[in-house]
Amino acid sequence: MSVRSKSSFRHVCITAINITDYDEMEENAAEALTWLGKQKAVPWADEFHCGMYRDHDLDGAQELAASLLARRDEWRDPGPNARELPAEIPA
Numbered sequence: 422m423s424v425r426s427k428s429s430f431r432h433v434c435i436t437a438i439n440i441t442d443y444d445e446m447e448e449n450a451a452e453a454l455t456w457l458g459k460q461k462a463v464p465w466a467d468e469f470h471c472g473m474y475r476d477h478d479l480d481g482a483q484e485l486a487a488s489l490l491a492r493r494d495e496w497r498d499p500g501p502n503a504r505e506l507p508a509e510i511p512a
Contacts, residue, residue, distance in 0.1 A: 433457070433485055447496055454486040 435453050440446045466477040 433482055433489070443497075447493075450496075451490065451493060454490050457486045458483050458490075 433454070435450055437446055437449060440449065460479060460483070463477045463479050463482075465471055466474045468474060471477070
């Protein structure tokens with residue numbers, strides 16, 4: 422997970438594969454954001470492992486994670502522009 426602070430664009434990226442159950446995804450996202458809040462450093466954020474290592478901002482990522490977790494009760498309402506998935510997702 423990372424936050425790009427130089428461009429004033431912040432993001433936390435959580436990747437999930439083969440999770441179609443909302444409750445399972447919500448729990449995974451909450452666990453990942455909680456884990457992020459406990460970290461002391463960004464793994465592999467060095468010149469050898471990541472060409473964009475200077476853009477990682479752990480404090481910013483933790484601030485964003487805390488903000489997202491504080492609004493967890495709003496996660497179930499994706500807003501008016503959300504795309505609805507069909508009940509059956511083709512493999």
